[in-house]
Amino acid sequence: MKTISILDLVHEELQRVEQKMREASQVEYEHLAAVLDDLLKSGGKRLRPALVLLSCKFHPADAEKAISLAASVEMLHTATLVHDDMIDNSLVRRGNPTLNATWNRGATVLAGDFLFALAAGLAAEVENVRVMSIFAQGLMAICSGELKQIFNSQGNLPAREEYYQRIYSKTASLFAASTEAGAVLSGAPEPEVQALREYGRTLGMAFQIVDDVLDFVGDERELGKPVGSDLRQGIVTLPALYFHEMHPTDDALIKALNDPGEEEVRAVVAAVKESGAVESALDEARSFAQGSRESLQVLPHNEYRQAMLDLADYVVERRW
Amino acid sequence: MKTISILDLVHEELQRVEQKMREASQVEYEHLAAVLDDLLKSGGKRLRPALVLLSCKFHPADAEKAISLAASVEMLHTATLVHDDMIDNSLVRRGNPTLNATWNRGATVLAGDFLFALAAGLAAEVENVRVMSIFAQGLMAICSGELKQIFNSQGNLPAREEYYQRIYSKTASLFAASTEAGAVLSGAPEPEVQALREYGRTLGMAFQIVDDVLDFVGDERELGKPVGSDLRQGIVTLPALYFHEMHPTDDALIKALNDPGEEEVRAVVAAVKESGAVESALDEARSFAQGSRESLQVLPHNEYRQAMLDLADYVVERRW
Numbered sequence: 235m236k237t238i239s240i241l242d243l244v245h246e247e248l249q250r251v252e253q254k255m256r257e258a259s260q261v262e263y264e265h266l267a268a269v270l271d272d273l274l275k276s277g278g279k280r281l282r283p284a285l286v287l288l289s290c291k292f293h294p295a296d297a298e299k300a301i302s303l304a305a306s307v308e309m310l311h312t313a314t315l316v317h318d319d320m321i322d323n324s325l326v327r328r329g330n331p332t333l334n335a336t337w338n339r340g341a342t343v344l345a346g347d348f349l350f351a352l353a354a355g356l357a358a359e360v361e362n363v364r365v366m367s368i369f370a371q372g373l374m375a376i377c378s379g380e381l382k383q384i385f386n387s388q389g390n391l392p393a394r395e396e397y398y399q400r401i402y403s404k405t406a407s408l409f410a411a412s413t414e415a416g417a418v419l420s421g422a423p424e425p426e427v428q429a430l431r432e433y434g435r436t437l438g439m440a441f442q443i444v445d446d447v448l449d450f451v452g453d454e455r456e457l458g459k460p461v462g463s464d465l466r467q468g469i470v471t472l473p474a475l476y477f478h479e480m481h482p483t484d485d486a487l488i489k490a491l492n493d494p495g496e497e498e499v500r501a502v503v504a505a506v507k508e509s510g511a512v513e514s515a516l517d518e519a520r521s522f523a524q525g526s527r528e529s530l531q532v533l534p535h536n537e538y539r540q541a542m543l544d545l546a547d548y549v550v551e552r553r554w
Numbered sequence: 555m556k557t558i559s560i561l562d563l564v565h566e567e568l569q570r571v572e573q574k575m576r577e578a579s580q581v582e583y584e585h586l587a588a589v590l591d592d593l594l595k596s597g598g599k600r601l602r603p604a605l606v607l608l609s610c611k612f613h614p615a616d617a618e619k620a621i622s623l624a625a626s627v628e629m630l631h632t633a634t635l636v637h638d639d640m641i642d643n644s645l646v647r648r649g650n651p652t653l654n655a656t657w658n659r660g661a662t663v664l665a666g667d668f669l670f671a672l673a674a675g676l677a678a679e680v681e682n683v684r685v686m687s688i689f690a691q692g693l694m695a696i697c698s699g700e701l702k703q704i705f706n707s708q709g710n711l712p713a714r715e716e717y718y719q720r721i722y723s724k725t726a727s728l729f730a731a732s733t734e735a736g737a738v739l740s741g742a743p744e745p746e747v748q749a750l751r752e753y754g755r756t757l758g759m760a761f762q763i764v765d766d767v768l769d770f771v772g773d774e775r776e777l778g779k780p781v782g783s784d785l786r787q788g789i790v791t792l793p794a795l796y797f798h799e800m801h802p803t804d805d806a807l808i809k810a811l812n813d814p815g816e817e818e819v820r821a822v823v824a825a826v827k828e829s830g831a832v833e834s835a836l837d838e839a840r841s842f843a844q845g846s847r848e849s850l851q852v853l854p855h856n857e858y859r860q861a862m863l864d865l866a867d868y869v870v871e872r873r874w
Contacts, residue, residue: 261698263705317667321660340641341704343663347637348697350670354690363681370674377668378581384661385583 238279240544243537244287247301251283254305258352269345273312281441282307282412284545289416289430291538296419299360303419306356306369307412313349314376316342321380322467365415372411379403383469391470391478391487401442402435409438425532433529433542440522441549446471447515448554450506456554462499465490472518474502476511516550523550558599560864563857564607567621571603574625578672589665593632601761602627602732604865609736609750611858616739619680623739626676626689627732633669634696636662641700642787685735692731699723703789711790711798711807721762722755729758745852753849753862760842761869766791767835768874770826776874782819785810792838794822796831836870843870 241248252274259270283304290300320342350373357369379400392400413434417427448457449464450473464471468491478487486505490498506512526546533539561568572594579590603624610620640662670693677689699720712720733754737747768777769784770793784791788811798807806825810818826832846866853859 261701263702265705266701314667317663321663338704339659341701343637343641343666344697344701344704346663347634347666347670348694348701350667351690351693351697354674355687355694358683358687358690361683363678363683363686366683366686367675367678370671370678373671374668374675377664377671381581381586381661381664381668382583384658384664385585 238281238284238548240541240548241280241284243541244284247287247297247304248280248283250301251280251287251304251308254301254356255309258305258309258356259349261348266345266348270349273316273345273349278311280308281545282311282408285409285412285434285437286416288538288542288545289413289434290420291536292417292426292533293420293422295416295421299362299419300416302356302359303365303415304412306353306360307408307415309349309353309356310369310373311408313346313353316346316349318380320346360415360419362419364418368411368415368418372408375403375407379407391475391491394472394475397470397472397475398439401439401446405442405445406435406438409441410435413437429529429532433526436522436525436529437546437549440519440526440546443472443515443519443522444550444552447473447512447519450503451512452553462503465499465502466494468494472515473506473511476514477502477506477509480509480511481505519550523547558601558604558868560861560868561600561604563861564604567607567617567624568600568603570621571600571607571624571628574621574676575629578625578629578676579669581668586665586668590669593636593665593669598631600628601865602631602728605729605732605754605757606736608858608862608865609733609754610740611856612737612746612853613740613742615736615741619682619739620736622676622679623685623735624732626673626680627728627735629669629673629676630689630693631728633666633673636666636669638700640666641704680735680739682739684738688731688735688738692728695723695727695731699727711795711811714792714795717790717792717795718759721759721766725762725765726755726758729761730755733757749849749852753846753866756842756845756849757866757869760839760846760866763792763835763839763842764870764872767793767832767839770823771832772873782823785819785822786814788814792835793826793831796834797822797826797829800829800831801825839870843867 255274256271259267259274261267261270286304286307287300290303320339354369357366360366380403382403383400410431411434414427414431417430422430446464449461449471452461454460465474470487470491474487478484484505486498486502490502523546527543530539530542575594576591579587579594581587581590606624606627607620610623640659674689677686680686700723702723703720730751731754734747734751737750742750766784769781769791772781774780785794790807790811794807798804804825806818806822810822843866847863850859850862
């Protein structure tokens, strides 16, 4: 796991979150225990738990419950990834084989369900009814967004509004849940809760747009997957939408969506990179990140607020 | 949906539970809404919500929260059925086509996840941290039991203890969660909570054993599926275990497990029915039901306790 230096402030707590997740996933069947361990070790930037931890710093929060909440959010995120990979039939994530690449689909579905159960258990440890409700709403937003994506026939060009709804469900909803729940746990007054929720939402939107940009311009080794992955799955993201707006008569994109061969996908990736669509998409991400920074105005000026401001810079500048 | 007259006492509340589930599952995509509606309408005996409702009758419980809790438990149960059917590749349940018989597996997994989310949301409405924790533990027990079943190579004869663990995870854990959570919601003193939990657990054990017996001796039209379904999936239940104990040298069972053709399965079903194994299994069920009745001794004698006593008779006498 690579670490993000902005998160040094909560480094020690993040270690405890790792420990908490490992403890929660101790199970009696060796095979499953090994798989859960791999899943949790392979795991990402830990932005969501960091957001929980930072968001409860503005008022005195129970330290142990903050760790449980942070672990719960990351566990929920991991659960959705396991099901996503199965649904998309993805064989690689973060450079590692996915669970469904090595297991049968029944075991994969159940492992995801088990992670949901662990996440719900950790959320229950927080012993806060509003946190529980935020947790449930977050999961609902994620699932309903994915269902929508399945029901809206793929391979079509979505309206930009639809794209925004999709990335809200997929990513920003859980970012927002993380910061809102952290704030609630700390007993923050309602305007701060809403400000932190809005910070999480806009940060998540910026983060996902950059993710979608990196699928065009990223380094394949850093990403741990080939560029153009979204197109191969028939998913149209913001850079492709901008490209289409700039070149409405260019049919390379439509062709690649209808027949996502290696050559067609590479051609669209190259065309999007040359078109300025990437820069336009990044402008959108920067605008959301600016929204994140502005949301923090109601909060006291301290090192935690500063880390959150820095994080808003990081999400648009990152290269992996 | 057939109804069980013992449940007349909570009939009106059960109607409200149906209504609550329908309201919770209102979603904006017509196609999904129709599917959820079908899933919920096709649905079973509603024993779990009835157990919740009866279990909160011994002390004054918030009526609206009781409905939410009952709906949550049934929603969770429905979610696990959707994933189960996908994992087992079952095409029919309760005489109706399963979701995975008509949908692709991605949509089926997500629909199950969405039902989990709805269940968590309804549980959160109860606004009781212990109820939330019971909910999470219940889901964990179900998932870990199913994973165990996948990892313990199928087609082997389990020890009887293993069978009991399996039916606890599969069925009794959620029955126990239903009665425990109902008791907790009503503010029952701890000995009553434990007594009601034990009632639910033993009732669930009896219920599942009878389910497993009906898979040998039931009426296929009543069951809505062919007899011998478990054997076809390589699952060995109590009647088959007793049969094997009675006839250790008879290899019909092993043959059917290794090669579950129609003829092999029918032969084992016939042999088990003739062997007295069914009666031995029913004796076990009766013994669990007796345990259920005894658990209720600490509760005040009233019509709700009587209905629960009657339910313990019903689960072993039922024919569907």
